[in-house]
Amino acid sequence: MQFNFDSSEPLYLQVAKQIENAIFVGSFEAGEQVPSTTEISRDFQINPATVLKGMNILVSDGLIQKKRGRGMFVLEDAQEKIRVKRKDEFFQDYILKMVIEAKSLGLNQDTVISLVERGFKQK
Amino acid sequence: MTEVSLNQITKKFGKQTVLNDISLQLKPDTIYGLLGRNGAGKSTLLNILTNRIPASSGSVLIDGQTNINNDRVLGKIYLMSEANLYPNRAKVFQIFRQTAHFYSGFDFELAHQLASKFGLNENLRFSKLSTGYRSILKDIIALSVDAELILLDEPTLGLDANHRELFYRELVETYAQRPRTFVISTHLIEEIAGMIENVLLIRDGKLLLDDTAENLLAQSYSVTGPEKEVQEYTAGLNVIGHDNLGKLRSDYVFGQLDEERVLPDTVTVEGIDLQKLFINLTGQTDKEGQL
Numbered sequence: 098m099q100f101n102f103d104s105s106e107p108l109y110l111q112v113a114k115q116i117e118n119a120i121f122v123g124s125f126e127a128g129e130q131v132p133s134t135t136e137i138s139r140d141f142q143i144n145p146a147t148v149l150k151g152m153n154i155l156v157s158d159g160l161i162q163k164k165r166g167r168g169m170f171v172l173e174d175a176q177e178k179i180r181v182k183r184k185d186e187f188f189q190d191y192i193l194k195m196v197i198e199a200k201s202l203g204l205n206q207d208t209v210i211s212l213v214e215r216g217f218k219q220k
Numbered sequence: 221m222t223e224v225s226l227n228q229i230t231k232k233f234g235k236q237t238v239l240n241d242i243s244l245q246l247k248p249d250t251i252y253g254l255l256g257r258n259g260a261g262k263s264t265l266l267n268i269l270t271n272r273i274p275a276s277s278g279s280v281l282i283d284g285q286t287n288i289n290n291d292r293v294l295g296k297i298y299l300m301s302e303a304n305l306y307p308n309r310a311k312v313f314q315i316f317r318q319t320a321h322f323y324s325g326f327d328f329e330l331a332h333q334l335a336s337k338f339g340l341n342e343n344l345r346f347s348k349l350s351t352g353y354r355s356i357l358k359d360i361i362a363l364s365v366d367a368e369l370i371l372l373d374e375p376t377l378g379l380d381a382n383h384r385e386l387f388y389r390e391l392v393e394t395y396a397q398r399p400r401t402f403v404i405s406t407h408l409i410e411e412i413a414g415m416i417e418n419v420l421l422i423r424d425g426k427l428l429l430d431d432t433a434e435n436l437l438a439q440s441y442s443v444t445g446p447e448k449e450v451q452e453y454t455a456g457l458n459v460i461g462h463d464n465l466g467k468l469r470s471d472y473v474f475g476q477l478d479e480e481r482v483l484p485d486t487v488t489v490e491g492i493d494l495q496k497l498f499i500n501l502t503g504q505t506d507k508e509g510q511l
Contacts, residue, residue, distance in 0.1 A: 100414065105491025107434060108414060135396040142388040143414040144251055145396045147434075 100141055108143060112151030120160060120171055121179045131161055131169045221248040222283055222296050222368035222401070224269075229278035231264055231425075238264050240425040242278070246369065249399035253416035253433070253494075255409060257502050260422045262405045263301065266371045270299040282369075295323060300362040301373035304354065308347035312340060312357060316364075325366025334360040334390060338383060352378035359387055363394050372404045376411075384411060391415070409495040419494070423502050433494060440497045441477060444470040445487030453487055461500030472500045 100111050116131060125131050134152060138145040152169060155161045160175040199209045224246040231239040239261045246252065256262045267273045269280055271287045271294060279286060282293040306315050312335065320326035335342055338356045349357060355377045362370050376384045392415060395402065403420075404412055419436055421429035429436065443454050447469040458475035472492060483489060 107437070109434075135393060138396055139389045139393040141414065142385070142392055142412075144417050145392070146417060147414070 100143065109147045109150035109154070112137065112143065112148050113154040116151070116155060117158075117160060117179055120175050121183075123176070125171050127171050127173045127175060129171050130167075131171060133168050223248065223281075224369060224401070225281045226265075226269070227279045227281065229265070229268060229275050229280070231261070231268060231273075232276045238425050239268070239275075242422075242425075242427045244420065244427060244430050246401055246403070247418065248368075248401060250401055250417050251395065251415055252401070252403040252418045252420055253409070253412055254403050254405040254420045254422070255498055255502075256405075256422035260502075261425045262422055263373050265422070266299055266301065266373050266403070266405065269369075269371060270294065270297050272299070272303075296367055297369045297371065298323070298362055298365045298367040299371040299373065300358045300375055301371075302377065304346070306346045308345065310346050311342065312344055312346070312349075313342040315346065315357065316342070316361070319361050319365065323365040323367060327364045327366070330394070331360050331364040334363065337386060337390070350378065352380065352383065355379055356383065356387075363390060367400070369401045370403070372402065372406075374406055375404065376406065376408060384408070388412065388415065409498055410493070413494045416494075421498070421501065428501065436497060437491060437494065439475055440492045441473045442470045442490050442492050442496070443473060443487060444468070444490070445484065449484045449487050453481060453483065460497075461503055472496065474501065 100108065100115065116125070119125050120131075131152075132140075134145050134148045137143065137148045152161070156163060156169075159178060160172060161169045162172050163169055195209070204212075226242055226244050229239055229242045230237065242265065254262050254265070264273070268275045269287070271280075271289070274288070281287070282290075282296060285293050287293050287297075306318075310318065316326070316328065316331050320328070332342070334340075338353075338360070340353055340356055340360070344353075346354070346357075355375065356379065359372070359375050362372060362375070376387060379387065388411065391402070404416065406412060413433070416433055419429055419431060419433050420427065443450050445453075445468070447464070447467050450469045450471050454471040454473055457471075457473050457477065459471045460474045461472045463470045463472075474497065477489065
């Protein structure tokens with residue numbers, strides 16, 4: 098994990114995203130404990146209140162759950178929830194940006210589609 | 221929980237006003253960054269808080285009581301600074317013991333652990349310690365005393381990058397385990413940016429900002445693009461500084477942007493970090509940098 102303090106994105110959102118990504122790629126599996134607020138704070142020198150704020154986003158998104166006195170644990174369907182969310186965001190986050198860039202480069206629709214096809218063929 | 225308030229603190233050295241009418245309240249259990257350029261008055265402020273020097277006027281109240289010659293109240297505060305208050309012949313472990321006379325809840329176990337992590341030999345005399353290890357010794361004491369308000373004036377002076385990171389890690393860990401108020405004064409803003417919840421910014425002896433880092437960064441922007449378009453977009457906004465690279469220009473804006481203005485395709489708006497904000501707010505070379 099790495100946090101970018103230059104980013105225009107508030108730090109607590111970066112904390113939430115980093116943990117979310119770790120769950121998505123399977124670094125933290127369903128039922129597993131995520132590092133405690135203190136551990137994350139210490140290891141990345143981030144204020145515990147900021148880390149907690151990021152964790153609370155994941156709690157309200159239904160990705161992790163607090164078990165009293167034991168810490169935060171990844172919920173069973175967390176990975177699937179992230180997948181669904183990212184699919185929803187795919188158009189906005191990737192396709193629209195690609196089209197804007199394509200237009201500014203003067204690439205037409207057919208060219209872009211053939212480039213996408215080429216991308217799929219590459220491993 | 222300890223309540224700390226500074227009320228209209230002014231400090232003059234001869235004709236020079238070093239602190240000018242500073243009033244603020246420290247929130248309990250909060251990590252503060254005390255920022256300001258050299259000579260802005262940061263150390264003076266910390267020294268007044270701990271009654272090492274008197275204010276010319278104004279008062280410091282700790283839980284409603286004056287801090288002047290008040291040991292009960294001063295026992296709630298610890299100031300780590302460049303000043304070396306220890307006898308040269310005293311050994312490190314003796315200094316720990318001596319500190320425990322004043323701060324009865326001194327955590328010897330933590331102090332030993334930290335000494336070992338930092339590689340500080342407790343049998344060395346104070347006079348034999350390098351600048352870096354003198355800072356480390358005082359940092360260890362700062363984290364081990366049972367004070368409610370810990371003031372750190374350049375805590376990483378002379379520390380190498382590894383020791384600085386170790387210190388920040390230990391600070392955050394002890395804070396998470398036993399929340400209390402820290403005020404950290406340092407020039408290495410980037411290194412503490414993630415830790416500080418609240419920023420105090422002093423410029424020319426005045427308190428310019430007292431707000432959460434989150435609030436400050438949420439209204440700090442860089443606007444970058446071709447000079448002409450950037451200047452049209454930022455006209456009338458609170459521009460606190462700029463950078464130029466040929467005809468490419470970045471204006472730094474502190475305060476809200478005008479939502480009604482159309483952002484040209486060639487211009488990008490981004491957030492800036494605390495250090496950039498600080499540099500632009502305290503820059504003295506140009507006429508900008510006014511709030």
